[in-house]
Amino acid sequence: MVDADQTFVIVGGGLAGAKAAETLRAEGFNGRVILIGDERDHPYERPPLSKGFLLGKEDRDSVFVHEPAWYAQADIELHLGQTVVSIDREARTVRLGDGTVIRYDKLLLATGAEPRRLDVPGTGLAGVHHLRRLAHAERLRHVLAALGRDNGHLVIAGAGWIGLEVAAAAREYGAEVTVIEPAPTPLHHVLGPELGQLFADLHAEHGVRFHFGAKITEITGQDGMVLAVRTDDGEEHPAHDVLAAVGAAPRTALAENSGLALVDRADGGGIAVDESLRTSDPDIFAVGDVAAAHHPSLHTRLRVEHWANALNGGPAAARAMLGRHVSYDRVPYFFSDQYDVGLEYSGWAPPGSYDQVVLRGDVGKREFIAFWLKDRRVLAGMNVNVWDVTERIQDLIRSRAAVDTDALADPSVPLEDLTDRVG
Structure with missing residues (x-):
């Protein structure tokens, strides 16, 4: 039972942490919500950092998840510019770098990832x-x-x-x-x-x-x-x-030092969580770039470093912390913009996992959809300068149905009809 005397602590001031805090309040949680971030900026979204903001087309204020005043209005306690240095799972406390100790009833780790470094001479040079x-x-x-x-x-x-x-x-x-x-x-x-x-x-x-x-x-x-x-x-x-x-490496040191189960780096690394985003400790959850979650539909464990995973995972983790039934089964999704090419990718199809690539549309004009298949079942799809098809592509992935590959390649055949064309 969740009540007003409980304290939920979120470690990580990114999109996942901010959306988790927002969802806790939206779902009626009246206890303390404490969000701790090691940057001095309020939680922000990362895609603009390599897109619109980097190009000077979006201003600085546009990247933030909420306006700064929102946190006080929602009674979210912020500790910005603070690092959590340890977790005492027995006492259910976290210790900050300045020595502050905070008790929690439920804890969410949304510590994200950090860029991998070049291990070569000269990396300390300016530039x-x-x-x-x-x-x-x-x-x-x-x-x-x-x-x-x-x-x-x-x-x-x-x-x-x-x-x-x-x-x-x-x-x-x-x-x-x-x-x-x-x-x-x-x-x-x-x-x-x-x-x-x-x-x-x-x-x-x-x-x-x-x-x-x-x-x-x-x-x-x-x-x-x-x-x-x-x-x-x-x-x-x-x-x-x-x-x-x-590339980036999941920031797992805090979890590792507290004895939580991790995933081997060879398998993608991260904090091991189940489909409800719960770690090996029933009072601790993990979400976003740092979490390697068991995916109930794809029947594998995935760590997804993309915006949509933080956007959707934060609310899912919040509901799980509140004791709701959660089965986090979102199809992995990301998008990219490069020059006049925009694309969206849905699914999971690393090299070696598929046996066929089917193209639909005009590749020369860069207006097409690519599908990665295994045994005629769609594992992933990428739409390039073709819009409003993501939901239908994800339906194909979720269906796990064998498709007629000739029809899949034919733009005149509606995508929603393909699951009926088995044979």
């Missing part, structure tokens, strides 16, 4: 950047503008979503861009080789240079500033600035 936090984006926005003015050169390590979105932004500012990627195509470990070339061609058309099949071995500099980047094949690339976009 080496990461993009994860609002402060990173503010700094990078000024850097890209200066590079554009001065015909400067940005080298990006990694051709994943962040690397490509920043490459597109940098080109819009007018900067020279080189992307260094060990795989043979961009997004190779997300989309496989079938679709990766599409993004290589898109960026090449806009002047981005790619160097595939290589890793950075050193960042060289002079007087503390970046001069060039060297790769393991002996090449040297001039650079004024470098962005490390080589």
Whole structure:
């Protein structure tokens, strides 16, 4: 039974934590809600950091989940710029970096992820950047503008979503861009080789240079500033600035030190949670980038580092903390904008999990839908400059029904009719 004497503590000041706090109040919880974030900014959304805000098309205030006054109005106690250094599960308390001890009845860990670092000489030089936090984006926005003015050169390590979105932004500012990627195509470990070339061609058309099949071995500099980047094949690339976009690691140290069950890094890492987002401790939940949840529909454990997971997972975790029945089975979803290409991806189909890719529409015009299938069952779909189809794509994924692949490739066949075409 939840009552007004209870205290729910949320560790993590991102979208997931903010939406969990909002949902607790919306669902009628009258106890204390304490939200602790290690940044001094109020909770904000991360997609604009590599999209509209980075491009200067959105102002700073637009990224925040709620207006600052909302938290007081909703009686949410904020501890910003504070780090939780330990959890005492027996006493049900958390200790902050300043020594403050806070008791909890239920605890939600929404500690997110942190950018992976380049393990090469030269990363301490001025001009080496990461993009994860609002402060990173503010700094990078000024850097890209200066590079554009001065015909400067940005080298990006990694051709994943962040690397490509920043490459597109940098080109819009007018900067020279080189992307260094060990795989043979961009997004190779997300989309496989079938679709990766599409993004290589898109960026090449806009002047981005790619160097595939290589890793950075050193960042060289002079007087503390970046001069060039060297790769393991002996090449040297001039650079004024470098962005490390080589992925993110879940921030699990707090959970690990408190003895909560984790998932091996080889399996994606993260805090192990069940379908209700509950950890191995019945009073502690985890959500967002840090949580590796058992997915009841996909029958696997997933850790999803995308906006939609935080947006939907925060409310789900809040309801589970309140004792409601929760089976968090959202189809993974993310979106990206690069130049004049917008896309949405639904599902989960890492390389090796599928046996066929079906294309529907005009790939040459970059107006199409790609489907990844296994035994004629749709595992994932990506709509590129085709809109208002996400719900139908997700219905196909959820149905787990075998589809007629010829009909799937035919734009004249409505997507909602495909589950009836088994044979």
